[in-house]
Amino acid sequence: MDPIDFSLYLVTDRALLPVGKTHLETLEQAIIGGVTVVQIREKTADTAEFLRVAQESKALCDRYNLPLIINDRIDISLAVGARGVHLGQTDMPIDIARQLMPTGTIIGISCNTLDEVRRAKEAKADYVGLGAVWSTQTKKLTSPPIGVRGLGAMLDVLSGSNIKAVAIGGIKSTNLAHLMHGSMSQLEECLDGVAVVSDIVAAPDPMKAAQRLKSIFRASRIVAAKRIPTSRDDILTKALTIMTAVRSLNPLVHQMTNVVVANQSANITLALGASPIMATAPEEMSDLSKISHALLVNIGTLVSGSLQGMLKAGHFVNTARNPIILDPVGVGASEFRKNSVNELLNSWQATVIKGNAGELAALAGSTEAESKGVDSLGNFKDPALFTRQLSRKERCVVVLTGETDYISDGERVFMLKNGHPLLGSITGSGCVLGSCIASYCAAANLLASDGDQHEGRLNRGGDFLSAAVGAVLALTVASELAAKRGDVHGIGSFLPALIDELSTLRPEAIRRLAKIEEVGF
Structure with a gap:
């Protein structure tokens, strides 16, 4: 038999049909719209x-x-001559089902854990349904959602087999691009398809709903990453181009940051040439995503109410295809912070994650570096390798801050050695770096002019590695210049001098003073 195309896998649920729609009418429209396989x-x-x-x-x-x-139901499958049967973990074992079914029958099974995926692989399932990825109204879950980030490890288990992987659970056109981007494993394994229920079955126009989902899925599979400059000089040149663009484009940067640094974050943003808007109310997030060019999420003074705003903001910004910068301040300090960051990263895709060694170690589940509150204690044995690995895992640019900064897109790692000790002595120096990165990423996204309209691309093709490099250089070089001023006598006079230097900083100074090199492996 011909192999099955699992790309858009429709699971029916007649209880979700809109008033006036029949099962067969909806099913036919969905098939015309691009559904490739149907499960009853x-x-x-x-x-x-x-x-x-x-x-x-x-x-x-x-x-x-x-x-x-x-x-x-194996009996129903046999009775109608179906192409296959989908089993749950408490249904008949695959080997017994294989004995009952005709040769060539496709057998799939739902998996929620790594052990279940391993057993499915040993039992030689033809495909696995991985999930639920998110909470769903169409099925009562017996296990917690695995989240987008949980899919990567499952795909690694399937590496080297012929078993197809289909994600299921809460998947809609509004989160499909995030799912496809964030679910790829570290071994570069990717999903073969997505199973959808309500986004098609409950749609007033199931044909258009299926077309949109199919378009996003295909685009996500074929969109290749833009070639980003690889040499030290090329990336520095691109970073300085972005620096100039911040001043000329004046992007609006939405910042959900901690109350301790909100004022200096806003002033730093203005000094760079961007415009800040500070807002946390969940009710505003949809409207703000339509006018802003980047989102900074800083959990420094996280509360339950602000978490809901962050969840909503990231969802809408992903949909708008604008960058999101996550600063997991003090993430290792409490279970609330850890759980909140996990929820954020499973709900939307970050473009850049910035943190010190203690914060990023907590995020990665590493014990190499620890933290005391928001401060880092120690560093990694190989910080460049750690940064690259975390970047691959989280599918975004990672900025590891410290006396030496490391920045990676999962392939290249750049090491930056600029900065003055006074920068680390003022409150919120790491937080204002988040504002710098968000401003530069906003400009990089606006600069992307390749005309790419792929819905499957989360951002518009901006060079966020160069943007992050440029942002770190801007702040650290400005700190060196500020510290040399005659009117700076300590941390009290350093902060306003830093803002002044950022406001007058130009590409020539960064090119002259930048201490940047690529780390080889």
Whole structure:
């Protein structure tokens, strides 16, 4: 038999049909819109009704030469001659089901843990349904959602096998690009498809809903990363171009930052040439995402109410295809912070994550570096390698701050050695760096002019590695210049001098003073 295209896997649920829509009408429109495989799921129907729905669905799928899979019920699958059956963890074992089903039958199984994926691999399942990724109204979950970041490790388990991987659970057109971007494993394994229920079945126009999902899925698979300059001189030149663009484009940077540094963060943003807006109310997030050019999420003074705003803001900014900078301040200080950051990163895709050694160690689950509150204690044995590995894991640019800064996009790592000790002595120096990175990333995204309209790309193709390098250089070089001024006598006079130097800093000074080199492996 021909191999199955799992890319857009429709799971039916007649309870979700809009008023006036029939199951077969919706199913046919979804197929025309681009659905590639159909699973009939009937959790409450008796056998006779399930059989009728399956027979009608099989006849329709046959007209379009589309494979039909039956959920749970091997008897129904046999009765209608379905292409396959999908099993749950408490259903019949795969080896027994294989004995009962005709040769060539496709058998899939739902997996929520790494052990379940390993068992499915040993049992030679044809495909696995991984999830639930997010909470869903269509199925009562027996295990917590795995999140986008949980998919990567599962895909690694499947590496080297012929088993196909389909994500399921809460997947919609509004989060599909994030899912596709963030779920790739460190071994570069990616999903073969996504299973969708309500976003198609409950849609007033299931054909358009399917078309949109298929378009995003395909774009996410074919969009290649833009070639970013690799040499030290090239990346510095691009960083300085972005620096100039901040002043000429004056991007609006939405900052959800901690109350301790809000004032200096706003002033630093203005000094760079960007415009700040400080807002945390969840009710504003949709509107602000339509006018801002980047989002900074800083959890320094995190509370439950601000967390809800951060969750909503990131969702809308991802949809707008603008960059998000996450500063997980003091993430290792409490379980609340750890859980909140995990929830944020599973809800939306960060463009850049910035933190000190203690914060990034806590985020990565490493014990190499620790923290005391928001301060880092110690560093990594190989900070460049750690930064690259975390960047690959989180699928974004990572900035590791310290006496020496390390910046990676998962491939290249750049080491920066600028900065003055006074910079680390003022409150919130790391937080204002987040404002710098957000400003530069906003300009980089606006500069992207390749005309790329792929919905599958989370951002517009901006060079965020160069943006992060430029932002770190701007702040650290300005700190060196400020410290040399005759009117600076300590930390009290240093901060206003730093803002002054940032406001007059020009590319020539950075090119002359930058201490940057690429780390080889």
